[in-house]
Amino acid sequence: MSGDSFDRLGRGPEPEVLAEWAAVPSVSSDPARASDVRRSAQWLVDAFRRLGFPQAEVWRTAGLPAVYGCLPAADPAAPVLLVYSHHDVHAADPAEWRLGPPFTPVLRDGRLYGRGVSDAKGQVMCHLWALRAHLAHSGLSAPAVTVKFLIEGEEEIGSVHLADLLAEHAGQLAADVVMVSDTMLWSLDHASVCTAVRGSVTATLTVRGARRAIHSGAVSGAAANAASELCRLLAHLHDGGGRITLPGFYEAVAESRPARRASLAALPFDTRTWLTDTGTFTADGEPGYSVPERLWTRPSAEVARVTAGRTDTPALGVIPAEAGADVLLRLVPDQRADQVADQLRAWLGQHRLEGYEYRLDVSSTISDPYETPSDDPALAALVRSVSRAYGSPARAIGNGGAAPAAQLARACDAPVLFFGTGLPGDRWHGPDERASLEALRIGVEVITGFLAELPGCLRPR
Known part of the structure; x- marks a missing residue:
């Protein structure tokens, strides 16, 4: 990734940056792609470092690598947000793709097409774009809260080593609130917040x-x-x-x-x-x-x-x-x-x-359902931020799929929120997967506002 392209992150979604990452075929289910999953992890580490993260590293497992990043707040006692997502992608059959090869992303009519652009590399990039915007808008050199990232490389094969990562790195992953970014919006026209996953x-x-x-x-x-x-x-x-x-x-x-x-x-x-x-x-x-x-x-x-x-x-x-x-x-x-x-x-x-x-x-990778406590102050902050971005009150929705939210809540002893930028028509796991640039823009706006509000919702550590 070129330094010039990443320097423009503060301006909002940059599809060419996401396309560069999505071009890495990090298919976790294919042993022949293991080196590509490692390359994807290193790409994200480099992205964290270019954004100024003092801590950014590949975490190796008995299987495929995860990525950890931490951008501390100026105040060491500030609350901590842990963002969870994944950088591995589902397998893709090129013969089924009509708009081009799955790992040669193409921009068309306000959408970026390519494997992983929505599930879930685009969702991870939204957080980086929002962090850059948060710093630019506040005029600060550090975020208002400490932001940590755990981006695993085995979600598409059942998060087989996630429990090991959570146990081995419990100290580094300590947080006051967790946000899972591997979910969907209801639509581009109607505000919603996911409050539960199956x-x-x-x-x-x-x-x-x-x-x-x-x-x-x-x-x-x-x-x-x-x-x-x-x-x-x-x-x-x-x-x-x-x-x-x-x-x-x-x-x-x-x-x-x-x-x-x-x-x-x-x-x-x-x-x-x-x-x-x-x-x-x-x-x-x-x-x-x-x-x-x-x-x-x-x-x-x-x-x-x-x-x-x-x-x-x-x-x-x-x-x-x-x-x-x-x-x-x-x-x-x-x-x-x-x-x-x-x-x-x-x-x-x-x-x-x-x-x-x-x-x-x-399977050993079964997962419990999870519902965010309805009275959680961080959830209220997220609802307000989504409502502002849409200009209308946000309704509570769920997520039809599963996520390791209950596992994260137990490991971190913290509530889990959900915010993602996928849409029902994004064709996750199917041919011609796509991400809406407008959904990504909304995501940047929501996360930027949420970061600004979060310190007032959580007690300092």
Whole structure:
């Protein structure tokens, strides 16, 4: 990154700077890209140093590296804000991208296209642009609060070493408030603040019906079929009314307060627009709830992948010996991920059939849901800053995905806020991912205002 390009950060979003970082293919799921993830981490360290961070370093893990940065306030007793996000990105198939290669970002019609520009490198850059603006507007050489960054390199593969980082660097990561910047705005026209994220439990279910694949001409109609049995199991994941069938699953799921449902109902939601933005064909899910309620206040169960037999050759009449599926459960307060994992195991126990072998592998990177305390003064400051940026009152929304917020809250003993600059139409994890320059501009304005307000909301350390 050239010094000249970074010197312009105080003017607001600079797409060419974000494009430079996004051109680094930091795909954490691809072992062949490990060196690129390390290169991405070093790029961010250099960015921190150019902005004047006295502390900026790569934190190595047993897997892929994270980045730590700290820009201290002039007053050593000033409150501390810890910003969490990630610099690794989801895999991209160039053949699916219409506007150019995924790691050759292109600017078109007010949007920057490229893998990672929204999820989540653009969100990290917003904080750097806002810090530069905060210093320029205040005329100070240091921010009003100490700002720390933990930008991990394994979020897209389940944050497998985040717990190790939080334990090893507990002293450096001490904070009065944490902000997760890996979430979305509701829209460019309507002010919103995310106040909750769902938790997650991911698992791989494997069914085996034979010692080896068998030609159907020899056994068809008389032999166990692992693929058919897997489909039967997955069909039992929901009942006829669309509710999840895990035993005890809904015992910890509280109905939303009337005021919360009324607030969500007042959001300007248009089903046709949402379908277009997300690329889905229909709005489906638990009956009796709106799409925003399903996304933010209700749990879900999804089948993310199904495999059976060989996919590199025609089936040729072969009955597969084994079939597998990846299952993803999203949780809401007050569900606990470890309890839901046990419920999933119990569910499988209820539906086993003789003549098949079953295996359920629950990921070690399960996460609990989290909701920001409604009376937290830092949340009030964020709401005011968002409202000012939009010129209208901000409404509370949620985030349909998961984030390690509960883990961060426990490790730092601090409340967690959420602010991101993604939009529902940004195509996260899909082809032609994009970031809106207007969303980035709004993000800079919000964070700049928030930094100015935060000292008055928190007690000095």
